[in-house]
Amino acid sequence: MFKVFLFLLLAIPIGAFTQDKACDTVLFSETNLLKHIKSLSSDTFEGRRTGSQGGLKAQKYIINQLYSLGVVPLVTDYKQPFRFIEKGKHYKGMNILGFIKGTDFPDDYIVISAHYDHEGVKQGEIFNGADDNASGVSALFSFAEYFRSHPPKHSIIIAAFDAEELGLQGSKYFLKSTILNAKDVILNINMDMISRSDDNELYVVGASDNKMLKATIQGGMYSSKIKLLIGHDGYDGLENWIYSSDHAGFYKKGIPFLYFGVEDHEDYHEPTDTFENIHPEFYIEAVKTIILVFNRIDNRKI
Template sequence: MYKLFCIAVICFLSFADGFTQTKSQIYEPAFFEETLLKNVENLSSDAFEGRRTGTRGGIKARRYIINEFQKLGVQPLLKRKYEQSFSFDFKGTFYEAENVLGLIKGEKYPDKYIVVSAHYDHEGIKQGVIYNGADDNASGVGALFSFAEYFKYHAPQYSIILAAFDGEELGLQGAKYFVNNSKVPLKKIVFNINMDMISRSDKNELFAVGTSHYPFLKAVIKGLKTPENFKLSMGHDEGNWKEDWTHASDHAPFHKQGIPFLYFGVEDHGDYHEPTDDYENIQPAFYTNAVKVIISVFERLDQIKF
């Protein structure tokens, strides 16, 4: 049965590829690049104090996300509220945290869900120095807003949960809590797209992680048209990679439950988890192209019958 499913995916994508090319949506999905960049600049400014879980800056970031969701017409997932509150202990410290969860209803499969996720927390303030976390992971949250903007003009087939997770830097706590306390049945969640560090790469290379675990995804990635001088690569999940990212971010709890995922991210750079991960050091052209490519991958996934 699994082989038949993979064959069906390959056949569908071969047929649909020409159609999607003529729509000219591979390079120009409907979101404003200026808004994408401005959101990242805002979230990674000193005003948010590094967005550490449970701090004043983290709470301010949460409110910012809710405000953007409301402006973009994203409905709350949880009965009139966006927040999913939880608490946890990490290395002897108690934390109060909140995921922010929005919903876009699907047109064809409203009772099946694709979770598009990015964590909004970062390292906070250490020894008086703010760790702003522009790439890690204001970039992923900015992409969540661009997805929401895109859905205003392109209604999805599946219902979409836009998940801004808290506590990722403290052991993937937000994603774990979401999966273990899901407000929709886990069997109804058919896929997870996770974005964590997508705004800079000196090699102009974005990785799509997960294809080794879910081989049908190779057909989704292969043959996808990408912008000039932009490389979308598969890897960092199995084989001879020095770093295996299978459990590196918020897609890991989904994978543990057998939910297929694609994690989009870049290789570590010199500003990773350093106070120099500032907005000035992201690469706007690469970042906007990365978001366009991720949305293009979503377009293909949204056409598959899970």
């Protein structure tokens, strides 16, 4: 997560989460979800720094998974290359973009995103980035798995963005490219740090000032095992996360978004953000909840 520290104005608990029934439904392989986050946050990927060998390995891993799950490329070989300069250093980035055509509203696009880059290696230590953000990328695969048996009504772009940690560069490039018209993107669902919470709290940002999204989220039955809270969006006195990750560019373009994430923890941007420190039960339940929120939104014309 690329944090911008803006402190503005009650996390709103969503009162409908009183039943386990919805999350008891088998939506994806929980074993595979944990396998992917463990793999992507292993030393093999060397912290997935943009432009590094570990970053290149992560690109191949993501492409292989999307292909095996039947997600077709949005661009040639799934790859959207871009270049940028950050603090005087030249970088080569690579977004990975997949596509699933909607059954009912094929001309309306929902971008489901997560960044795959992290801090890389610093002073000989690997910053593995399990929660930040192997958790979000692995959830992308669970979405893709879900879509194999539950085709989406809106067209879906699955976006694994690069260079989020270097100023949201990948999502910025995606939004200014000509791959599709921004007016055709009706929603961004962004996932960044969703695999651990001591308080079993998952926040969703972006719904407070969008009546349709707020009503849709509050009207659902998701899980009693974790708490889904609307907050961190400038209305509750908590740190404002509107600009904290790749959803920021969508927001600036006036595109509705929902960002799912957890509070910072002691291992945030530390070499201790490893697979061993995630909370597997919380993570599985969080991904189920996000998919069920998506499903409620997808089942209506936005």
